Amino acid sequence: MVDLSVDLGFLKLKNPVLAASGTFGYGLEFKPFYDLELLGGFVVKGLYFNPREGNLPPRLIETPSGLINSIGLQGIGVEAFCREILPELAELDTAVIVNVCGEDEDEYARVAEYLSRFKGIAALELNISCPNVREGGRCPAQSSDATFRTVKKVKEVTPLPLITKLSPNVTDIVSIAIAAEEAGSEAISLVNTFLAMAVDIETRKPKLGNVIGGLSGPAIKPIALRMVFQVARAVKIPVIGIGGIFTAEDALEFMMVGASAIEVGTANFVDPDACLRIIQGMEKWAENHGIKNISEIIGSLKI
Amino acid sequence: MVIDRKARIIEVQDWDDYFLFRLESPEIARLSQPGQFIMIKVSETTNPLLRRPISLHNCTGREVEIFFQIAGKGTRLLSQKKAGDILDILGPLGRGFSIKNEFKGKEIFCVGGGRGIAPLYYLARELSAAGARPVIFYGGRTSADLPLKSRFEQADWEVKVSTDDGSLGFSGLVTSLVESELRHRTPTFLFACGPEAMMEKLAEICRKENLPAEFSLESIMGCGLGACWGCVKKIRRNGETKYLKICQDGPVFSRDEIVWQEKENG
Numbered sequence: 001m002v003d004l005s006v007d008l009g010f011l012k013l014k015n016p017v018l019a020a021s022g023t024f025g026y027g028l029e030f031k032p033f034y035d036l037e038l039l040g041g042f043v044v045k046g047l048y049f050n051p052r053e054g055n056l057p058p059r060l061i062e063t064p065s066g067l068i069n070s071i072g073l074q075g076i077g078v079e080a081f082c083r084e085i086l087p088e089l090a091e092l093d094t095a096v097i098v099n100v101c102g103e104d105e106d107e108y109a110r111v112a113e114y115l116s117r118f119k120g121i122a123a124l125e126l127n128i129s130c131p132n133v134r135e136g137g138r139c140p141a142q143s144s145d146a147t148f149r150t151v152k153k154v155k156e157v158t159p160l161p162l163i164t165k166l167s168p169n170v171t172d173i174v175s176i177a178i179a180a181e182e183a184g185s186e187a188i189s190l191v192n193t194f195l196a197m198a199v200d201i202e203t204r205k206p207k208l209g210n211v212i213g214g215l216s217g218p219a220i221k222p223i224a225l226r227m228v229f230q231v232a233r234a235v236k237i238p239v240i241g242i243g244g245i246f247t248a249e250d251a252l253e254f255m256m257v258g259a260s261a262i263e264v265g266t267a268n269f270v271d272p273d274a275c276l277r278i279i280q281g282m283e284k285w286a287e288n289h290g291i292k293n294i295s296e297i298i299g300s301l302k303i
Numbered sequence: 304m305v306i307d308r309k310a311r312i313i314e315v316q317d318w319d320d321y322f323l324f325r326l327e328s329p330e331i332a333r334l335s336q337p338g339q340f341i342m343i344k345v346s347e348t349t350n351p352l353l354r355r356p357i358s359l360h361n362c363t364g365r366e367v368e369i370f371f372q373i374a375g376k377g378t379r380l381l382s383q384k385k386a387g388d389i390l391d392i393l394g395p396l397g398r399g400f401s402i403k404n405e406f407k408g409k410e411i412f413c414v415g416g417g418r419g420i421a422p423l424y425y426l427a428r429e430l431s432a433a434g435a436r437p438v439i440f441y442g443g444r445t446s447a448d449l450p451l452k453s454r455f456e457q458a459d460w461e462v463k464v465s466t467d468d469g470s471l472g473f474s475g476l477v478t479s480l481v482e483s484e485l486r487h488r489t490p491t492f493l494f495a496c497g498p499e500a501m502m503e504k505l506a507e508i509c510r511k512e513n514l515p516a517e518f519s520l521e522s523i524m525g526c527g528l529g530a531c532w533g534c535v536k537k538i539r540r541n542g543e544t545k546y547l548k549i550c551q552d553g554p555v556f557s558r559d560e561i562v563w564q565e566k567e568n569g
Contacts, residue, residue, distance in 0.1 A: 025530035032305045045532075053546055056565065060523050060533035065349040067525065074532045074546055218349045246349065269353060269526040270344070272307060272393065 002286040003293045004279065006040070006260050008238045010161035010186045011122055013040035013095055013261055016294060017251065017279045020242055020265035021046055021099035021125060021165075022071065026085045027092075033272040038279065040261060041095025044081070046127045048101045049111050051077040055132060056209030061198045066219030066244075067266055068196045070210035072132045073101055078111050082118050090120025097163065099125045101133075105140075105153045113157040124160050126151060126185070129167035129192035131214040137195040141167035144179035151183035163240060166190040168220075168227055177231040177239075189240035189263060190231060191224045217266045218244045225253055232258025232299065246274070248281025258299040305396065305528070306330045309389045313366065318450035320373040321418070322382050324390075329365040331394050337426035338399025338519055338555045341369070342527040344391040345380040355381060356524045356550070358422040358496075359395065370451065372418035396527050397554050400426050400494055400517055406435035409491035412484075412514075414440040414505060416477055416497025417448050422519055424451070426494055427460055438490065439463065442477025442497070446470040478504040485512050492516065503563040516558040522549040537562035 004015035019030070019042035026044045027036060036042065054074025061068045076084070081098075089096045098121050102108030112124055128150050129141035140146035141164075151164055164180035166173060168191035177188050193214025198207040206212070224243020232239045241259030245251050246267045254262045267274035286294055310328040317323075331341065342354035355377045361368040373379050384390065400422075411430050413423045420441055427437040442465040443449045449471060455462045464472030465480040473480040478501055481493075485508065495505050496519040509516040525531035529551035538547040538560045547553065 023526075023531060025528070029528050029530045033307060054532060054535065057535055057546075058523060059535065060525050060531070062352055062523075065352060067352055069525070069531070069533060071532050074535070217352055266352070269531055272526075272528060 002283050002291065004283060006295050006298070008187055008260055011095060015040040015279050016255065016261040016282070017275050018043055018095070018097065018240065018261060018263045019268055019275050020263035021127065023265040023268045026081065027089055027096070028085065030268070030272055034276050037093045039094050039275055041097055041122060043097040043099050043125050043263065044085070044089070045075055046073045046099040046101040046130065047075055047078045047081055047111060048073065048103070049078050049107055049114070051075065051080065058207065058209050059213075061207045061213070063196070063198060063215065064219065066215050066217040067269075068198060068208060068213040068215050069193070070132045070208045070213030072210065073130055078114050082115070086118055086120055090118070095122040096120055097123045097125050099127045099165070100154070101127045101130065105150050108150055109153045109157045112154045112160070116158040116160055121160060123163055123186070124154070124158065125163045125165050125189060126154060127165050129165050131167065131169060131193055131195050131212070132210060137169060137212055139167055141165070141176055141192070142170050144175050147176050148179040148183045151180050151185050155184045161186040163187040163189050165192055166231070167192050168223065169195045173227050174230050174234045177235050181235045181237050185237065187238045187240060188231060188235060189242055191220075191227050191243050194220055194223070216244065218246055220244045221250060225257060228254055228259050229257035229301070245278070248278045248285055251278050251282055252285060252297065255294075255297050256299070256301045258301070260298050305393060306334065307393050310392050312384055312386050312388050312390060315384070315386050317382070319447060321370070321450045322372075323360065323368060323370045324384070325366055325368050326390065326392070327365055328367050328392065331392070332362045332365055332367050335359055335362050335367065335395035336399035337402070337429050338422050339395040339397050340527070340554065341392045341394030342396065342524070343381060345377045351377045351380070353377070353525060354393065354527065356522070356527055358519070358554070359425055360421045361425045361428065370418070370421040370424075393527060397550055398552065400519070400555050402429055402433050403492075404433075406430060406433055406491060408434060408436075410436045410438055410488065412440060412481065412490045412493040413437050414442070414477060414481055414493065414495040414497070416442045416501040417444070419495070419497030419501075419519070419521075420451055422496055423494065424455065427455070427458065431460070440465070440477050440481055442466070442480065442501070444468065477501065478508065481505065482508055485514070490514065495519070499563060506558050506561065506563070509558055517555050518558070518561060519555045520549050520553055520561070522554070524550050526550070537565045
């Protein structure tokens with residue numbers, strides 16, 4: 001029997017596998033496929049204060065082992081979420097993490113403050129890294145100062161633990177991670193998608209309605225892994241690894257380089273039960289290697 | 304209820320780049336409605352990455368049928384599957400066509416363009432079962448785009464075909480054929496599936512004739528489950544115009560709901 005639980009300090013997870021924001025709807029979409037309580041947790045789709053329309057279609061383009069999306073955070077807004085979805089999620093015995101968005105620092109704080117009034121939320125993931133909502137893919141996670149300010153501002157209005165989600169579209173991701181840590185973030189999750197595009201050579205037009213989007217899937221895994229490795233060595237707070245995780249082996253790699261937990265994203269689209277498969281695969285691997293607590297492998301990379 | 308299952312291919316028929324697969328899938332056959340679709344895993348590798356949405360062509364007893372055209376890498380891989388192979392399918396998904404009680408004894412136009420004919424066989428069967436009289440309009444660029452003509456004719460429905468190049472049936476667009484039939488016939492409803500330009504034109508014709516209609520849209524989909532919000536279309540509903548998910552709120556929408564040509568965001 002393997003103990004799969006991991007302790008993030010502010011949050012104990014029954015296993016290290018979280019479903020990633022934007023790939024798992026509001027959670028309930030996956031209820032037909034398995035018992036959501038089998039998950040370490042899940043991160044619901046990013047919420048702004050108000051409902052949001054999202055970007056002009058087409059919003060998805062497949063590339064070799066990858067997917068470029070430019071959804072633009074379409075969603076129902078925080079009030080409808082708390083009224084219509086959260087009561088059902090709050091009943092679940094698993095970590096429900098809410099992804100928080102904002103047009104500016106004030107909106108991040110407003111959304112976080114509103115969510116803090118409700119029961120059933122284990123933590124907030126601060127989405128300062130969506131590449132699809134501002135021109136040129138800009139986001140607060142591209143600047144240490146903006147990251148620090150946003151985290152600080154949200155910390156002031158919520159008692160909920162904060163996981164700051166970083167963008168890979170930066171020159172030095174470590175400095176951004178440190179800014180989030182210094183501002184009081186309880187954890188870091190990385191990475192969001194890589195800015196990307198594709199062109200239709202017949203029409204000479206971009207394949208995405210929004211021109212550029214964010215690349216996810218197995219194509220980005222090695223780069224995401226390298227960034228998690230660098231960040232995990234530089235910060236003291238727990239790191240959650242994200243980026244093209246499709247198998248238990250992928251998840252184990254991220255944990256070995258220092259991730260305390262991982263998020264599964266695009267894989268949920270291909271196999272609705274991808275998270276479950278990964279949990280089972282990790283358990284089996286640990287059994288085969290005589291590991292009693294999965295947390296033993298966190299940061300166990302030998303260099 | 305959505306089923307994630309392995310389904311064995313019982314039979315494959317092919318016509319150049321069009322394919323008809325018969326699959327053994329008792330659960331999906333039992334749960335499905337005309338106009339719904341399934342998501343099919345076309346590769347065990349990550350290239351291509353996503354499943355492909357394919358509409359249900361027919362459901363009988365323990366079997367479902369799909370009809371598709373090679374449109375890219377994914378459908379090409381799917382087309383290379385053989386009888387006996389096992390497909391990983393997810394479904395039935397989406398909201399299908401509305402078959403109403405008042406259709407009984409009435410004429411219902413079913414218009415398919417190219418591979419858009421796929422869901423109309425299942426639809427016409429259910430319309431017949433409900434006592435309606437389906438009239439099939441089947442349009443293609445050339446006669447090679449009408450491989451299911453004889454299948455529809457054998458089902459004993461009135462079938463009218465058109466080709467853009469005049470190689471078979473009415474010479475011209477299927478929309479022109481529908482328009483000319485409407486001069487002397489008064490169907491109760493129109494269903495259509497095909498290229499958007501065809502459906503947009505049909506919506507315009509139906510509005511002019513005061514003929515209610517439903518259209519089935521096609522889209523690239525991320526998940527098919529409503530989780531990714533990748534397959535949206537601007538839809539007017541309940542006094543609002545907003546992006547709805549083709550996979551979950553559709554793929555079938557009614558005549559005046561669809562914003563066909565969306566020029567700008569917002």
